[in-house]
Amino acid sequence: MELLRLATAGSVDDGKSTLIGRLLFDSKAIFEDQLASVERASVQRGHEYTNLALLTDGLRAEREQGITIDVAYRYFATPRRKFIIADTPGHVQYTRNMVTGASTADVAVILVDARKGLLEQSRRHAFIATLLRIPHLVVAVNKMDLVDWDETCFRTIVDDFSAFSSSLLPVADVTFIPMSALQGDNVVDRSTRMPWYDGLPLLEHLETVHIAEDRNLVDMRFPVQYVVRPMSEAHHDYRGYAGQVAGGVLRAGDEVVVLPSGQRSTVAGIDTYDGPVEEAFTGMSVTVRLTDDVDISRGDMLVRADDEPSTSQDVEAVVCWMVDQPLRHGGRYAIKHTTRWARAMVADLIYRLDVNSLERDDAATELALNEIGRVRLRVTAPLMHDPYGVNRTTGSFILVDESTNVTAGAGMITSD
Amino acid sequence: MVVDERPNATLTTSSPAKPLGKYELSHLDALESEAVFIFREVAAELERPVVLFSGGKDSIVLLRLAEKAFRPAGFPFPVMHIDTGHNFPEVLDFRDRRVAELGERLIVASVQESIDKGRAVEEPGENSSRNRLQTVTLLDAIVEHGFDACFGGGRRDEEKARAKERVFSFRDEFGQWDPKRQRPELWSLYNGRIRKGEHIRAFPISNWTELDVWQYIARENLEVPEMYFAHRRQVVERDTMLLAVSEWIQPRAGESTYEATVRYRTVGDMNCTGAVESSATNVAEIIEEVAATRITERGATRADDRFSEAAMEDRKKEGYF
Numbered sequence: 070m071e072l073l074r075l076a077t078a079g080s081v082d083d084g085k086s087t088l089i090g091r092l093l094f095d096s097k098a099i100f101e102d103q104l105a106s107v108e109r110a111s112v113q114r115g116h117e118y119t120n121l122a123l124l125t126d127g128l129r130a131e132r133e134q135g136i137t138i139d140v141a142y143r144y145f146a147t148p149r150r151k152f153i154i155a156d157t158p159g160h161v162q163y164t165r166n167m168v169t170g171a172s173t174a175d176v177a178v179i180l181v182d183a184r185k186g187l188l189e190q191s192r193r194h195a196f197i198a199t200l201l202r203i204p205h206l207v208v209a210v211n212k213m214d215l216v217d218w219d220e221t222c223f224r225t226i227v228d229d230f231s232a233f234s235s236s237l238l239p240v241a242d243v244t245f246i247p248m249s250a251l252q253g254d255n256v257v258d259r260s261t262r263m264p265w266y267d268g269l270p271l272l273e274h275l276e277t278v279h280i281a282e283d284r285n286l287v288d289m290r291f292p293v294q295y296v297v298r299p300m301s302e303a304h305h306d307y308r309g310y311a312g313q314v315a316g317g318v319l320r321a322g323d324e325v326v327v328l329p330s331g332q333r334s335t336v337a338g339i340d341t342y343d344g345p346v347e348e349a350f351t352g353m354s355v356t357v358r359l360t361d362d363v364d365i366s367r368g369d370m371l372v373r374a375d376d377e378p379s380t381s382q383d384v385e386a387v388v389c390w391m392v393d394q395p396l397r398h399g400g401r402y403a404i405k406h407t408t409r410w411a412r413a414m415v416a417d418l419i420y421r422l423d424v425n426s427l428e429r430d431d432a433a434t435e436l437a438l439n440e441i442g443r444v445r446l447r448v449t450a451p452l453m454h455d456p457y458g459v460n461r462t463t464g465s466f467i468l469v470d471e472s473t474n475v476t477a478g479a480g481m482i483t484s485d
Numbered sequence: 486m487v488v489d490e491r492p493n494a495t496l497t498t499s500s501p502a503k504p505l506g507k508y509e510l511s512h513l514d515a516l517e518s519e520a521v522f523i524f525r526e527v528a529a530e531l532e533r534p535v536v537l538f539s540g541g542k543d544s545i546v547l548l549r550l551a552e553k554a555f556r557p558a559g560f561p562f563p564v565m566h567i568d569t570g571h572n573f574p575e576v577l578d579f580r581d582r583r584v585a586e587l588g589e590r591l592i593v594a595s596v597q598e599s600i601d602k603g604r605a606v607e608e609p610g611e612n613s614s615r616n617r618l619q620t621v622t623l624l625d626a627i628v629e630h631g632f633d634a635c636f637g638g639g640r641r642d643e644e645k646a647r648a649k650e651r652v653f654s655f656r657d658e659f660g661q662w663d664p665k666r667q668r669p670e671l672w673s674l675y676n677g678r679i680r681k682g683e684h685i686r687a688f689p690i691s692n693w694t695e696l697d698v699w700q701y702i703a704r705e706n707l708e709v710p711e712m713y714f715a716h717r718r719q720v721v722e723r724d725t726m727l728l729a730v731s732e733w734i735q736p737r738a739g740e741s742t743y744e745a746t747v748r749y750r751t752v753g754d755m756n757c758t759g760a761v762e763s764s765a766t767n768v769a770e771i772i773e774e775v776a777a778t779r780i781t782e783r784g785a786t787r788a789d790d791r792f793s794e795a796a797m798e799d800r801k802k803e804g805y806f
């Protein structure tokens with residue numbers, strides 16, 4: 070069974086909690102005691118209906134304020150797939166949370182209220198999903214019951230979205246689904262009230278959308294995470310380089326280059342706890358042995374000789390800023406890229422992007438909390454990187470404020 | 486146990502999982518790889534980690550994942566158990582045997598010792614729970630041994646405060662969790678930077694569900710304490726939970742004891758962990774039962790989580806697991 074990571078964006082008003090509640094309830098991932106506790110809490114708060122948002126709003130502060138502050142993770146499974154939902158708040162002041170939830174997602178579900186059409190908020194969500202290179206987008210046109218299941222209303226939203234998305238970066242595969250989360254139409258079961266819609270209901274789409282091809286299985290990238298040296302009699306000379314394959318397929322016998330040093334060696338074997346394997350592909354955690362005694366440590370990268378990533382101390386990236394203290398020209402931060410830590414200086418803030426209008430402000434001098442912009446960084450050590458659009462693992466980094474140790478920014482490396 | 490009679494649209498309309506393609510990971514392999522990555526990341530970035538082991542199913546899985554991450558080498562950290570003094574004896578036997586088999590180092594930190602030293606005060610009332618007191622013992626042990634990271638078996642599906650917790654969860658110098666000031670956590674770029682006196686709680690199986698844990702136990706053929714399987718036991722029903730009659734649990738006025746066929750879904754203290762009626766005598770039957778159950782494991786079995794809507798959040802803020 071495959072694992073699919075899903076990010077949902079929208080506000081309570083769009084019926085997002087109702088939608089998630091229904092997916093969880095119909096797939097039996099909401100339990101009776103959870104439901105009873107939500108029912109009790111809803112009554113106590115004087116809500117007229119069982120407020121399923123209370124299921125995901127797990128923190129005291131969230132329940133007090135009636136808003137979702139943070140990303141909540143939810144789990145459900147069908148016989149076909151296991152799903153992890155990153156449920157993110159939709160308001161602009163929580164852009165950083167949506168970016169967080171979107172960073173690992175295979176599919177984004179963006180909720181649109183059929184009565185209101187495509188609002189600024191939906192455009193922002195689509196932009197962020199595209200920026201984070203979520204390969205599949207679902208535009209869930211919800212509350213179709215309140216527009217009398219009207220096809221024209223649905224088509225207008227489809228056309229508006231398509232016109233807007235053509236101005237974005239290379240857009241993912243987009244699927245439009247008309248639904249009523251409240252009444253259950255086209256969520257799990259096919260709606261009988263919209264015969265004009267010949268696509269799949271949401272759950273069936275999520276069960277069948279093809280995600281295997283989304284990973285980069287071409288360019289082999291193996292960031293060394295940890296050196297396994299047993300220091301025991303039985304394994305006296307064992308020296309293995311442990312890590313998770315970040316791209317492509319690594320095979321025993323492959324000739325590899327160690328970056329950044331450029332030394333060459335050959336893969337002697339690929340070990341796992343369950344025994345050696347002939348090949349390791351993207352996503353697998355393994356331990357690699359080489360035929361030569363070369364100097365390798367955490368943060369280095371094994372790649373194939375004829376297929377190297379860019380190796381440079383200068384990178385350009387789109388950054389989402391996540392802390393109150395703004396990013397400014399000249400700012401210095403710790404940077405983590407794959408398994409490598411270094412320090413980075415903001416050499417240039419090229420422009421700030423308005424996440425609603427997508428207009429670029431070339432005169433901007435800082436990025437404040439929840440703002441997104443393009444920067445050029447000078448890094449103290451070379452980063453072995455690919456454009457984020459080519460590889461989400463070797464194309465991403467975080468910036469950390471060295472005085473507080475807080476993660477301050479998320480970066481996606483752009484192609485040169 | 487309660488079995489849902491609702492027709493399940495999903496189960497009836499959906500065809501079975503398609504076979505995995507050549508370069509696809511199964512959900513268990515993907516979860517395992519993620520957990521191994523987390524173990525190695527903590528071992529690489531922090532100076533003195535420790536893995537917490539209760540003898541329960543989640544921490545049994547943790548130890549197997551640590552083997553997967555570091556063998557043929559030994560663990561680059563010790564194993565620690567917080568012993569409340571109210572543990573099921575068979576779990577303590579199991580703990581000692583398992584750690585010995587692995588050839589790893591075990592540290593036992595005792596709640597009773599914390600009480601004897603005056604660091605912790607037993608809560609008033611008959612058979613009071615030592616659940617909260619464990620926090621004192623845990624935080625003291627962290628300081629005593631200079632640990633800067635603790636691996637725990639917490640899962641986000643267990644409880645709604647945990648659903649919001651990071652994989653690398655920052656604790657300040659008082660061991661406290663501040664849910665409003667969590668570090669953003671993106672991709673697999675975990676931030677383990679701390680100052681002296683602070684520490685990281687790391688949760689390698691954050692994204693696992695109870696069902697995933699049992700499926701993994703089956704796949705890896707892992708031994709678990711016998712109390713997870715159906716057995717006959719003297720119980721008393723209290724607050725809709727079945728509690729085992731023991732040194733700490735005796736029938737109160739109006740309560741009666743009886744023998745029932747039960748099993749445990751979680752391993753905790755004898756006086757606050759409930760059993761569920763069950764006939765599951767092996768892992769395959771437990772998987773069937775867990776797949777059909779309609780009650781969360783904490784809701785079914787933990788008196789300590791019934792205090793309020795935010796019981797777990799409040800305990801975690803104090804430094805609980």
